[in-house]
Amino acid sequence: MPIQLTEYDPGPFFDEMMARKNRARPLAKELIGLFRSMDDGELAARQDAADLAIKEMGITFTVYNENEGMIDRNWPFDIVPRLIAKSEWDRVEAGLKQRVKALNLFINDLYHDQKIIKDGVFPAEVLAESKNFRPQCVGVNPPLGVWAHICGSDLVRDTDGTIYVLEDNLRVPSGVSYMLENRLVTKRVFPELFDSYAPLPVDDYPTQLYEMLAALSPRNVKRPNIAVLTPGIYNSAYFEHAYLAMEMGAELVEGRDLFVDDDDVVYMRTVSGPVRVDVIYRRIDDEFMDPEVFRADSALGVPGLMRAWKARKIGLANAPGAGVADDKVVYAFVPEIIKYYLNEEPGIQNVPTYRCMYPDERAYVIEHLDELVVKPANESGGYGMLIGPRATKKELKTFTGLIKKNPRNYIAQPTLGISTVPTVVGNCLEPRHVDLRPFILSGRSTFVTTGGLTRVALRKGSLVVNSSQGGGSKDTWIVDTL
Amino acid sequence: MLSRVAENIYWLSRYVERAENTARLVRVNSHLVLDTPSGITPGWKPLVDITGLSDEFHSVEREANERNIVRFLIGDANNPGSILSSLIAARENCRTVRDVLPRSSWERLNELYLFARENVQAGLTKSGRDRFLDEIISGSQRITGLLGSVMYRDEAYFFSRIGRNLERADMTTRIIDVRSTDLFPEDLLESRSLDTLQWISVLRSMSGYQTYRRHVAIRVSRPAVLQFLFLNPHFPRSFLHCVEAVGESIARLDENSPVVRRINAQKRMLRRIDIGEMSQASLHEFIDELQLGIMGVHQTLAQTYFLPPPAIEEAG
Numbered sequence: 001m002p003i004q005l006t007e008y009d010p011g012p013f014f015d016e017m018m019a020r021k022n023r024a025r026p027l028a029k030e031l032i033g034l035f036r037s038m039d040d041g042e043l044a045a046r047q048d049a050a051d052l053a054i055k056e057m058g059i060t061f062t063v064y065n066e067n068e069g070m071i072d073r074n075w076p077f078d079i080v081p082r083l084i085a086k087s088e089w090d091r092v093e094a095g096l097k098q099r100v101k102a103l104n105l106f107i108n109d110l111y112h113d114q115k116i117i118k119d120g121v122f123p124a125e126v127l128a129e130s131k132n133f134r135p136q137c138v139g140v141n142p143p144l145g146v147w148a149h150i151c152g153s154d155l156v157r158d159t160d161g162t163i164y165v166l167e168d169n170l171r172v173p174s175g176v177s178y179m180l181e182n183r184l185v186t187k188r189v190f191p192e193l194f195d196s197y198a199p200l201p202v203d204d205y206p207t208q209l210y211e212m213l214a215a216l217s218p219r220n221v222k223r224p225n226i227a228v229l230t231p232g233i234y235n236s237a238y239f240e241h242a243y244l245a246m247e248m249g250a251e252l253v254e255g256r257d258l259f260v261d262d263d264d265v266v267y268m269r270t271v272s273g274p275v276r277v278d279v280i281y282r283r284i285d286d287e288f289m290d291p292e293v294f295r296a297d298s299a300l301g302v303p304g305l306m307r308a309w310k311a312r313k314i315g316l317a318n319a320p321g322a323g324v325a326d327d328k329v330v331y332a333f334v335p336e337i338i339k340y341y342l343n344e345e346p347g348i349q350n351v352p353t354y355r356c357m358y359p360d361e362r363a364y365v366i367e368h369l370d371e372l373v374v375k376p377a378n379e380s381g382g383y384g385m386l387i388g389p390r391a392t393k394k395e396l397k398t399f400t401g402l403i404k405k406n407p408r409n410y411i412a413q414p415t416l417g418i419s420t421v422p423t424v425v426g427n428c429l430e431p432r433h434v435d436l437r438p439f440i441l442s443g444r445s446t447f448v449t450t451g452g453l454t455r456v457a458l459r460k461g462s463l464v465v466n467s468s469q470g471g472g473s474k475d476t477w478i479v480d481t482l
Numbered sequence: 483m484l485s486r487v488a489e490n491i492y493w494l495s496r497y498v499e500r501a502e503n504t505a506r507l508v509r510v511n512s513h514l515v516l517d518t519p520s521g522i523t524p525g526w527k528p529l530v531d532i533t534g535l536s537d538e539f540h541s542v543e544r545e546a547n548e549r550n551i552v553r554f555l556i557g558d559a560n561n562p563g564s565i566l567s568s569l570i571a572a573r574e575n576c577r578t579v580r581d582v583l584p585r586s587s588w589e590r591l592n593e594l595y596l597f598a599r600e601n602v603q604a605g606l607t608k609s610g611r612d613r614f615l616d617e618i619i620s621g622s623q624r625i626t627g628l629l630g631s632v633m634y635r636d637e638a639y640f641f642s643r644i645g646r647n648l649e650r651a652d653m654t655t656r657i658i659d660v661r662s663t664d665l666f667p668e669d670l671l672e673s674r675s676l677d678t679l680q681w682i683s684v685l686r687s688m689s690g691y692q693t694y695r696r697h698v699a700i701r702v703s704r705p706a707v708l709q710f711l712f713l714n715p716h717f718p719r720s721f722l723h724c725v726e727a728v729g730e731s732i733a734r735l736d737e738n739s740p741v742v743r744r745i746n747a748q749k750r751m752l753r754r755i756d757i758g759e760m761s762q763a764s765l766h767e768f769i770d771e772l773q774l775g776i777m778g779v780h781q782t783l784a785q786t787y788f789l790p791p792p793a794i795e796e797a798g
Binding site: 055056057058232233238242243245246250251252253254256257268269270271272 | 483484485486487488574577578580582585589592593596637641736787789
């Protein structure tokens with residue numbers, strides 16, 4: 001039986017591909033046409049082929065399971081690509097570049113003169129309570145003045161079609177390897193689609209990442225030694241660490257592979273003795289990076305790394321302390337931050353955000369808790385959140401208490417009706433909610449990935465797209481419609 | 483090359499080789515059982531002794547029968563030397579060095595591991611055993627062949643070659659040690675045809691039967707087989723060949739490596755004696771010495787090139 005879309009119903013949500021039941025948006029016409037020409041058995045067969053490819057290619061992520069401990073799961077991937085018109089993407093890209101530029105100026109300011117606080121634009125008490133502000137970084141001038149070299153910002157589209165930034169991940173954002181692998185899988189499973197669409201390629205990322213990192217080298221050498229520092233194979237993003245190291249021809253190192261000598265230079269332990277490292281793309285959090293300075297019990301880090309960085313003997317991306325801007329309360333101030341440093345209007349909007357630290361905004365939040373999404377300032381992966389409309393009375397009460405106890409730690413946003421994309425469910429297509437995580441590289445110049453990683457909540461009605469909580473992903477196509 | 487990476491590649495290759503050798507052992511013994519006149523049962527017990535895991539076996543299985551031994555060698559996750567455990571360990575080592583190996587080597591290894599995991603039950607049945615073991619052997623050979631045909635000849639390649647050949651040298655001595663003594667009950671060993679059958683099975687378990695017949699002799703006899711398996715410079719599973727491959731690879735890394743001296747000592751030991759004429763007892767003693775030598779090579783290698791002790795993970 002051919003695939004029917006007569007029953008396809010995104011409800012009140014904006015669907016990225018279907019204008020209404022049985023009617024594709026102009027951009028998606030050919031794609032939907034192809035699905036219509038398939039019978040339901042073929043649809044399932046293509047999804048199986050993709051799952052098999054992922055299994056064979058060993059594309060995995062690691063999750064913690066109470067019964068089994070750390071386990072490797074195959075990367076959940078949906079074969080229906082998500083399309084975005086290039087004209088729209090160009091605007092988003094410009095907005096992201098603007099945003100990251102302002103955030104870097106902001107971080108640099110916080111570790112130097114703190115003009116933004118003196119000028120009364122950013123409250124001192126937010127900084128005072130920030131979990132990710134590192135006093136050890138005050139006064140440091142990282143190369144090129146850049147702190148957040150790699151940023152992953154999460155975008156969502158509301159019911160009226162507007163794209164919002166939901167959050168900025170400036171610590172160790174992950175997912176870019178899956179963006180690259182998703183494209184390879186789609187090429188294997190849907191080669192014929194590439195004839196009609198010619199989506200813009202995404203595979204430039206590793207080269208761009210390499211160039212950006214190489215520019216941080218303290219030594220002026222032709223081929224600096226670059227290392228990706230991973231917490232190890234049990235980290236949920238280990239696959240990505242290995243993948244990026246491989247794609248860049250960099251060394252994948254763990255803390256125990258490195259040491260800092262009395263000359264403040266970082267060395268790797270190799271079979272032919274110590275070898276100098278110039279740049280480290282670190283995928284471990286600040287706190288675990290250097291037991292001499294941060295958590296002394298960290299076995300993942302490298303004693304002396306901060307010393308080497310301050311002595312300008314090593315390039316570190318992201319710079320220690322960059323996470324100060326990766327905070328959901330700071331997020332609420334980003335529109336002001338953009339205006340303050342760049343004197344520009346934000347190119348992409350923030351989701352309207354209530355800051356519980358302000359009494360009037362807090363009162364509104366507590367009163368409307370059952371309509372809002374409440375997020376703690378420093379959690380990621382969707383943990384510690386309250387989704388008001390779906391919360392029980394007891395949960396609402398608990399959160400009211402939490403907010404009153406530590407208002408600085410919470411923000412609240414209206415529940416967005418985030419957009420949907422047709423997704424394979426058994427033998428047919430059903431709408432599922434998606435977000436989008438593009439990655440922005442900042443070095444001598446700024447680079448934005450072509451599209452990004454589309455994450456999809458595979459459970460019906462679910463808004464949680466995180467892979468650790470039942471989310472999957474889709475290939476994202478930026479398509480030039482001419 | 484990072485010391486940790488060198489170590490992982492070394493173990494990755496050892497574990498793949500171990501999986502293949504264990505599959506060979508089980509396969510040849512299965513065939514030998516079929517060739518044996520009814521009423522005489524060649525033991526399965528020697529297979530456990532070959533792998534040096536008698537203690538582990540007796541801690542999990544009560545009776546040393548075919549069923550239990552095959553399960554122990556193929557699919558027992560608690561036996562660190564079983565095919566399944568070897569592939570799990572190979573895969574874990576490979577995961578951490580994916581960035582320095584050809585991408586397809588991870589895919590092939592992952593495939594082989596998934597095959598072993600999903601088909602181990604079928605592999606335990608008499609009718610499914612051959613197919614299972616053949617796939618393990620050819621899957622391991624695919625990986626070894628892939629590394630040999632596409633890897634850049636840098637340190638990664640040489641550590642892989644060292645690991646593979648050291649494991650192979652070790653297994654060759656183990657097979658000879660056990661097989662030359664107690665494959666059949668002692669009172670039957672005098673029977674000429676059984677003795678020949680036994681040595682043919684030894685050759686077969688190392689894919690050496692055809693080569694032996696072509697290049698050494700038509701008649702299969704103990705002294706000639708021992709000579710062949712220990713000292714033939716051209717047979718890739720002979721002890722001498724394996725040790726030379728280790729020596730060459732190390733010399734490519736570092737001509738003045740202390741490991742080279744260890745290897746030379748091994749070769750001197752081989753030249754010193756007339757293997758074909760050795761009595762059973764002195765052969766056994768000699769093999770013990772060789773195995774200690776292999777352990778010594780490993781230790782020197784680890785001390786010289788791998789991460790310092792507190793960071794070294796459980797190896798073996």
